[in-house]
Structures are given as C-alpha cells and as structure tokens.
Amino acid sequence: MTEVVTEVREATMPRVLLADDHPVYRDGLRMMLESTGLVEVVGTAADGEQAVRLAGRLRPDVVVMDLQMPRLEGTEAIRRIVAARPQTGALALTMHDDDDSVLAAMLAGARGYLVKGADQEEILRAITAVARGEVIFGPALADRISAYFARLAGSGRPADERPFPQLTARERQVLELIAAGLSNGQIAARLSLSPKTVRNNVSNVFGKLQVADRTQAILRAREAGLGR
Secondary structure, eight states: OOOEEOOOOOTTSOEEEEEOSOHHHHHHHHHHHHHHTSOEEEEEESSHHHHHHHHHHHOOSEEEEOSSOSSSOHHHHHHHHHHHOTTSEEEEEESOOSHHHHHHHHHHTOSEEEETTOOHHHHHHHHHHHHTTOOEEOHHHHHHHHHHHHHHHHHTOOGGGSSOTTSOHHHHHHHHHHHTTOOHHHHHHHHTOOHHHHHHHHHHHHHHHTOSSHHHHHHHHHHTTOOO
16 A cells, blocks of 8 residues: 655644545545645555554544544554554544444544544544544534433443444444344345455454354354344
8 A cells, every 4th residue: 555644844733644445535635634724634544554554653643534444444443543642633534423333433542523524624623623632523423422322321331341342333233244144245235345344344353252253253242142
C-alpha cells in the first residue's frame, strides 16, 4: 500500500491522519479538509495496519478511521493507536450506524462517531472537538446512544460483560450467523460483504475465541446464547 505523508505546516491546527480503504472517498476527504485551511492532514492510510504504523510515526492529534478496514479492523486499529498514544483522539467515520458498531468503537477508545454522509461543517466540528479531548457524536446517533446506555443502566449489566467483548461489532455479527448455521457464502450475502472479508472475519473470530474450527465456534457461541 502507498503511504502518503505531507509536511507539517501549522502547529496550531489539528494534525489529522485519515484511514479509509476507499481511495476516492479518502482522497476526497483529504482535499476537502485541506481546502478549509483549518485542518492539517499529515497522512493517509488504506488499511488498519498502515493506520497503526503511521499513527505511531506521525503522532497526529486525531485519527479519522473507517471501521470496515482490510488487514486490521478499524475498531482494533483504534484500540492499538489509543493504547500506544492516549493523546491521539480517534474519530470513527463509517457507513455503519448500528448500536453494536457504535459501542465497539467507544469501547476501543473512540471519542467521536460520525456516519459517512456528514457534511464538511459536521466533520470539521467533530475533528476539532476530538482534538480538544471532547466526545462527540453525529446528531442522528446522539439520541440513540443516550437511549442505549439508559437501557444498559436499567438492566444493570455493564456493556463490557456481553459475551466475547474481545470481538469487534462485525466479528460478533459473523459469529452470530455462524452459530445460526449459515455458511460463509450465506454470511457474505446477508451482510453484503465480499467472500474474502467474511473469511478474514471468520479467521479473526476463531483466533480470538481460541477455537480450531467452525464446530467449536458454534458450541462456544451457543453456550453464550448466540445463534438460537
């Protein structure tokens, strides 16, 4: 993958690393942010591993991260970046707005969450807020997040006590479908993913659950109440 690094220009502007596997969207976002003169894009990454590597090297104030990334899921990339350098704020900018994806990003250490389609003003406001250490969510998500955590508080069950908290939101979806008896091809069709992406997620699930095959994964999942 090609790494793109720009020179440092203005110390007072938030220094931003963009991580997205779609080059058209990634480059368009970079040009849009640079055109404002309010944000310094110090680099771009096309996969999760590259994002972690560049974040360690460039030390950005904010990493804008897509969650569906090749080689390393966005949530895991956020977790590694924040663990290595807590001063770096993570802003998830993704197509997924389901509760599990939002929660997974938050548990990984993201300070903000926007859905792709957010306008220039909204993205700039989120980057600036995250750079200041604030937590911000897009308007479409704020009410749902409040309601979600109200339900958790009412149930008395902390979010991190869900089965398999080490799994990303996508890996949990895949595991639930495995436990329901779906094949990789059926999972790909159900989630609108490529077969390769499904295979990668299945492999990640097996590794994190420390199981050797599909049968063991199904047993672990059903013991935890998934896939029934």
